[in-house]
Amino acid sequence: MEASGGDDREGRDEISLLAEELVQLSVKGSKVVPSSKPTLICTVWTEKIYNPDSFKAHMKGIWKTRKKFEIQVAGQNLFLIIFELEEDLESILEGRPWLFRKSLILxxxxxxxxxxxxxxxxxxxxxxxxxSCSPEFDKKDLLHAIGGTFGGVLRSEVSEEICRLKINLDAQKPLKRGIFVSTGYVSKVWIPFKYENLPLFCFGCGRMRHGLSNCTQIPPEKKK
Structure with missing residues (x-):
């Protein structure tokens, strides 16, 4: 009878691995890496839970691009949008703001x-x-002054009845309802703002991302 010790490797031409040992673990790195193609990174400004697949389907349904684009999940509430054409990326940025289920997409x-x-x-x-542009104010100067409170004017349009200005809005801050304006000849006048294409926001605290019913800053008795 022949004993086989731990050092006896005769006859062992190869080693067979168990199935469990063949499994490779894939762990996402901490970095978000862009594609070689034009790429956007985006998130949905919401406190609600949603299905990423429904987000992908929604955006592919509303965006009209010259060529196809791909949406990849890059993390929790974080997506990469990869375009074939730079012009398609630019048109999506130009069309902002975009909404998903009444929530703002950044x-x-x-x-x-x-x-x-x-x-x-x-x-x-x-x-x-x-x-309501008061005739005492120069419209272009008024828009420039209002835009300054938001960090600057991206674009402006002036007509006889309506003035519009495009600004960069911080989604973390409460929405401004308007502003008091005055000159050396006119006492302060209240100029109300009308935001176009606003997402869900709270009528209590003025912030986007949640509605009044889910606001934690307004006491329940005041919500009524």
Whole structure:
């Protein structure tokens, strides 16, 4: 009878691995890496849980692009949108704001690899309509002054009855209802704002991302 010790490797030409040992684990890195094609990174500004597949289907249904685009999940409530054409990416950015289930979608161009944690998407362009322009104010000066309170004017349109300006709106801050304006000749006048294509927002605290019923800053008795 021959004993086979641990050092006896005669006859062992190969080693057979168990099935469990053949499984390869794939762990997502901490970086978000753009494609070689034009790429946007985006998130949905909402506190609600939603299905990423429904988001993909919704955006592919409303966006009209010259060529197809791909939406990839890059993290929790974080997506990469990869375009074939730079013109399609630009048209999507120009068409902002975009909404998904009444919630604002925030975008930024992704040109280089970024760590996932520091990514902050918090602003989006919006149009503000001002209907009651007092004749005492120069309309262009008025729009410039109002735009300054938002960090600047992206674009403006002036007509006899309506003035519009496009500004970059911080989604973290309460919406401004209007502004008091005055000159050396005119006492302060209240100029109300009308935002175009607004998403879901709270009538209590004025912030986007939730409605009044889910607001934690307004006491229940005041919500009524």
């Amino acid at each position: 975008f930024d161009r992704l040109s280089q690899a970024m760590e996932r944690d520091p990514i902050k998407l918090t602003s989006s362009p919006f149009w503000i309509k001002i209907e």
